[in-house]
Amino acid sequence: MKIINREISWLAFNARVLQEADDQRVPLLERLRFLGIFSSNLDEFFRVRVATLKRMTIINKKARKTIGESPKKVLTEIFNIVINLQNKFNSIYATLLHELEKENIFILNEKQLSPEQGAYVRHYFHLQVRAALVPIMVDSIGDFPYLKDHSIYLAALLSDSRKEHKPKYSLIEIPTDTVPRFLVLPRDGEKSYVILLDDVIRYCLEDIFYIFPHDTFQAWTVKLTRDAELDLLEDFNSSVIEKMEKGLKQRKKGKPVRFIYDASIDSTMLDYFLERMHLKKGDDNLVAGARYHNFKDFMNFPSLGKVHLLYPSIEKLQHPDLPPNKSIFQIVSQKDILLHYPYHSFEHLIDYLREAAIDPKVTEIKITLYRLAKNSKVANALINAVRNGKKVIVVMELLARFDEEHNILWSDRLREEGAQVIFGIQGLKVHCKVCLIKRREKGVMKLYANVSTGNFNESTAKVYADHSLFTADERITNELEQMFDFFVNTYKVPDYKYLIMSPVSMRKRLERMIQKETEAALKGRQGRIDIKLNNVADFQMITLLENAARAGVKVRMLVRGSCAFAPLSGEEKPNLEIRSIVDKFLEHSRILIFHNEGEESVFLTSADWMIRNLDSRVEMTFPIFDFSIRKELKDYFEIQWRDNEKSRVIDSNLANEYFRGEPAVPCRSQEEIYNYLRQRFEEKRRALTADQIAAEPERSTPASAN
Numbered sequence: 001m002k003i004i005n006r007e008i009s010w011l012a013f014n015a016r017v018l019q020e021a022d023d024q025r026v027p028l029l030e031r032l033r034f035l036g037i038f039s040s041n042l043d044e045f046f047r048v049r050v051a052t053l054k055r056m057t058i059i060n061k062k063a064r065k066t067i068g069e070s071p072k073k074v075l076t077e078i079f080n081i082v083i084n085l086q087n088k089f090n091s092i093y094a095t096l097l098h099e100l101e102k103e104n105i106f107i108l109n110e111k112q113l114s115p116e117q118g119a120y121v122r123h124y125f126h127l128q129v130r131a132a133l134v135p136i137m138v139d140s141i142g143d144f145p146y147l148k149d150h151s152i153y154l155a156a157l158l159s160d161s162r163k164e165h166k167p168k169y170s171l172i173e174i175p176t177d178t179v180p181r182f183l184v185l186p187r188d189g190e191k192s193y194v195i196l197l198d199d200v201i202r203y204c205l206e207d208i209f210y211i212f213p214h215d216t217f218q219a220w221t222v223k224l225t226r227d228a229e230l231d232l233l234e235d236f237n238s239s240v241i242e243k244m245e246k247g248l249k250q251r252k253k254g255k256p257v258r259f260i261y262d263a264s265i266d267s268t269m270l271d272y273f274l275e276r277m278h279l280k281k282g283d284d285n286l287v288a289g290a291r292y293h294n295f296k297d298f299m300n301f302p303s304l305g306k307v308h309l310l311y312p313s314i315e316k317l318q319h320p321d322l323p324p325n326k327s328i329f330q331i332v333s334q335k336d337i338l339l340h341y342p343y344h345s346f347e348h349l350i351d352y353l354r355e356a357a358i359d360p361k362v363t364e365i366k367i368t369l370y371r372l373a374k375n376s377k378v379a380n381a382l383i384n385a386v387r388n389g390k391k392v393i394v395v396m397e398l399l400a401r402f403d404e405e406h407n408i409l410w411s412d413r414l415r416e417e418g419a420q421v422i423f424g425i426q427g428l429k430v431h432c433k434v435c436l437i438k439r440r441e442k443g444v445m446k447l448y449a450n451v452s453t454g455n456f457n458e459s460t461a462k463v464y465a466d467h468s469l470f471t472a473d474e475r476i477t478n479e480l481e482q483m484f485d486f487f488v489n490t491y492k493v494p495d496y497k498y499l500i501m502s503p504v505s506m507r508k509r510l511e512r513m514i515q516k517e518t519e520a521a522l523k524g525r526q527g528r529i530d531i532k533l534n535n536v537a538d539f540q541m542i543t544l545l546e547n548a549a550r551a552g553v554k555v556r557m558l559v560r561g562s563c564a565f566a567p568l569s570g571e572e573k574p575n576l577e578i579r580s581i582v583d584k585f586l587e588h589s590r591i592l593i594f595h596n597e598g599e600e601s602v603f604l605t606s607a608d609w610m611i612r613n614l615d616s617r618v619e620m621t622f623p624i625f626d627f628s629i630r631k632e633l634k635d636y637f638e639i640q641w642r643d644n645e646k647s648r649v650i651d652s653n654l655a656n657e658y659f660r661g662e663p664a665v666p667c668r669s670q671e672e673i674y675n676y677l678r679q680r681f682e683e684k685r686r687a688l689t690a691d692q693i694a695a696e697p698e699r700s701t702p703a704s705a706n
Contacts, residue, residue: 001546001565001576002652005074006537007049010562011081012654014041016582018085019648019656022092028099029309030584032301035093039295042082043225047149050078051227051257079284090290104191105304109291110203113195117185118203121195124183125204132175133201135208139169144276149226152176152294154201154219155273157266158209165213169269172208172219174198181297184304192304198292220262222273223293227255256285263288311584316345317677320684328352328470329359329439332448336626337470340636341454342585343674346461349450349468353381356437357388363445364391364438366484368430372410373459379410383417392419395487397430422487425618428503430487432606432620436480447477451622453589453604464588465670467604467633473625483620500621502607507614509621511544513594513601518548520597527553528595530637534588535608537564549576558640559650560587566652578650579659581643583670591633592621602630632680636673643669 020026021034056071097107113121135156136145147153151173158168174197183200185193198221201208205217259279261270274281303310321337322328328351331337339348356362365385372379386392396411398404411421424430433452438445454466471477475498482494483501493504500509514529521527529548536542536557542565549555555576557563567574581587592603607619624630640647644661645668651657661667 001542001549002568003539003542003565004563004652004654005069005077006562006564007045007053007074007078008081009537009564009654010045010049011078011085012650012656013561013580013582014038014045015085015654016580016648016656017041018088018092020582021096022088025645027309027311028096028103029301029303029306030311031092032096032100033299035089035096036296036299036301038085038089040299042085043150043294043296046225046258047227050075051255053078054227054255054257075284086287086289089295093290103306103309105306106191106193108185108193108195108199110195110199113203117193117195120185121183121200121203122207125200125207129175129179129197129200130204130207132178133172133208136171137168138171138273138276144273145171147171147222147224147277148173149224150294152198152221152223154198155222155261155265155269156205156209156217156219157269158212158214159216159218160214161216167269168212168214169272170209172201174201174221176294176297181294181300182302184302192306194302194304196292218266220265221291221293222259222261222265224256225258225260227257258287259285260287260289260293262291264291314343314674316347317343317674317681319344319348320681320688322348322351328355329437329448332470333441333446333472336473336624336629338624338626338629338632339468339470340673340677341461341466341468342463343677346458349456350377350381350458352450352470353378353435354384356439357381357385357390359439361439361441362390362437363440364393365435366393366395366437367435367456368395368397368432369407369410369456370397370431370433371455371457371460372406373457374406376410377458378456379414382414382419386414386418393422393484394419395422395424395430395484397424399424399429425487425490428616428618429612430618431613432483432501432618434480434483434620436477436484446472447474447481448472449477449480451476451480451604451620453606463585465585466589467591469604469622469624469629475625476622483618498623500603500605502613502617502619503615506607506619506621507540510541510592510609510614513596514541514544514548516596517553517594518544518551520595521548521552525597526595527551528593529553529555530591530593530634530641531556532558532587532589532591532637532640533560533608534590535559535561535563535610537562537608537610538614539564541609541614545576549574556641558587558637563650566650566654568652579641579643579647580650580656581640581647581669583646583668585670591637593634593637600630600634602633604633635676639667639672639676640669642667642672646670 017034017038021031021038023031026034053071053075100107138144154172154174156170156172158170176197179197181197183195183197185195202219205219209217256279279285319337319339321331321335356365365382367382382392382394394414396407398407415421433455435450435456437448439448450468450470452466452468454460454464479494479496479499485492486494494501496505500506517527517529527548536559545555553575557578559578559580560582563578566578567576590605590608592605594601602624603621604624605619605621607613607621613619624633642661644659644663645666647659648656649659
């Protein structure tokens with residue numbers, strides 16, 4: 001086995017995203033969107049991980065002990081890899097532009113516009129764009145303007161070909177928060193034309209700076225990425241919300257970690273900007289880039305009616321055991337139900353909450369919320385429950401990175417409506433996804449739960465692959481109630497028999513289960529572990545898995561993101577194999593399967609195997625007791641393990657080679673899973689129809705007229 005730095009492994013994951021943009025089997029507009037995903041991922045990586053490493057360089061010895069190597073060395077390796085990835089990115093983008101032209105889609109810049117297109121752009125500029133612009137003449141003010149994270153700017157140069165006037169410099173924020181990044185121009189027959197907002201502004205620079213005597217106007221894109229660490233001051237006179245709001249204001253002024261500029265920018269102007277910003281030439285913070293930045297906006301590139309250039313949309317499946325207009329509580333009281341997003345409809349969960357809101361038997365709803373949709377149906381259902389007299393307790397995690405302000409707004413709204421909002425536990429981020437409903441049935445309180453691997457978020461449920469369990473099993477629901485008691489009374493540490501909760505017991509329980517498989521293998525019996533996670537970077541868990549594999553345990557791992565170890569390249573038939581699937585949907589679910597001497601233990605979990613998840617967060621790993629659901633999850637894992645179209649082998653070279661398996665039997669797991677679930681739905685529907693027919697009374701034969 002080879003230990004791999006977590007950040008380097010993550011860059012290998014983002015390289016897999018870039019592979020999708022380079023894959024000719026992927027529909028053309030989807031390839032463009034994968035470039036946007038790659039760019040968005042890289043931005044966040046710099047804001048969080050690179051910023052953290054830069055802070056670590058100040059305490060280099062302590063940092064080396066924490067991450068196992070010099071942060072300066074890691075940063076150097078990161079920048080080298082990023083340069084190579086960015087070069088590949090630019091090459092792929094150039095290829096896609098040619099491919100788009102073959103489909104009669106043309107992305108134009110301001111110099112390629114026809115007179116008619118130019119008139120259209122100028123009219124649009126004056127109608128929609130000009131009022132949103134705030135040009136700042138940087139050579140006329142004392143302090144250099146503050147550059148916002150997430151924003152892109154045009155660095156404009158005003159010059160005079162007659163040499164009668166000195167050049168002037170200006171900064172213009174491109175207003176992508178209020179104006180679309182892409183403008184679709186009028187079609188010309190079969191040809192579609194698109195221009196970026198950056199170039200709309202470039203085309204109209206003269207309209208902005210008309211009061212100056214200069215006759216030449218040029219502009220280049222620049223962008224600053226800032227440290228996104230959220231520092232919460234220990235102010236004992238402030239509420240949690242006040243501390244968060246102060247911390248968010250400080251984040252907006254975070255230290256620069258990357259300054260990207262168009263490589264063709266005027267060198268004199270660049271020198272002037274760097275001097276005013278107190279940045280040094282040659283610093284690894286400075287990146288000479290291409291013409292356009294914030295490529296994440298390409299995730300929303302217009303489809304232009306070219307449906308054949310997109311992945312076909314899938315029809316959301318209704319779970320066969322959750323027919324419309326039938327009480328979900330009535331069904332779940334009889335059996336557990338497992339949903340698989342995005343294949344199943346998220347509306348089942350919304351219906352569950354809406355039913356609870358108006359059900360006179362429901363007295364209380366408790367829920368943990370981590371990331372909510374912008375116009376959250378979940379939050380609105382909870383508000384409806386409050387208005388219907390239910391007691392609603394919301395554990396809101398304010399420290400969900402980059403969703404902090406959004407969560408503050410929703411927590412304020414919920415409190416205004418009368419819900420009790422708890423802001424987690426100091427020092428522990430609440431990352432588990434649990435909803436517990438209390439219902440009075442025949443004079444006795446009965447508990448119903450939904451436990452999920454993903455957020456209660458209808459937006460992400462469209463593209464994130466997750467599992468969501470409905471259950472009334474008292475082994476689970478009674479222990480979940482202890483968890484909510486823990487949020488209120490943190491001295492009451494839950495003592496679980498069935499659930500596995502971090503930071504209380506998860507590390508120990510996982511170690512025990514891995515060790516049990518290891519001991520079985522050492523005694524000549526079968527040991528097997530199947531794991532599906534987003535990230536694996538906890539060295540204690542890695543060591544346990546390595547030891548298990550050496551002892552003869554067959555370990556199969558599906559890890560989407562960073563994985564801090566890998567089998568050595570070329571190792572024949574290793575007991576431990578790791579693969580990663582990157583496809584249309586983001587693989588977000590987490591599954592654990594242990595052979596357990598033939599009595600398989602199957603779990604779903606909210607936790608990745610990282611130090612923070614096992615030791616510094618409230619996470620939940622929950623058992624699957626229902627035999628048919630256990631089989632369903634095992635089938636799900638096996639389908640993904642067979643994937644020979646979108647699965648990559650993770651080895652010590654980090655080459656991201658595709659796993660080809662049995663090429664004669666093609667398997668793209670996300671399609672196969674959808675077909676598997678649809679088949680189960682059809683089988684159930686046919687069985688129900690047959691039962692209904694059998695239950696109908698026989699019709700009597702009419703008497704003869706004679």
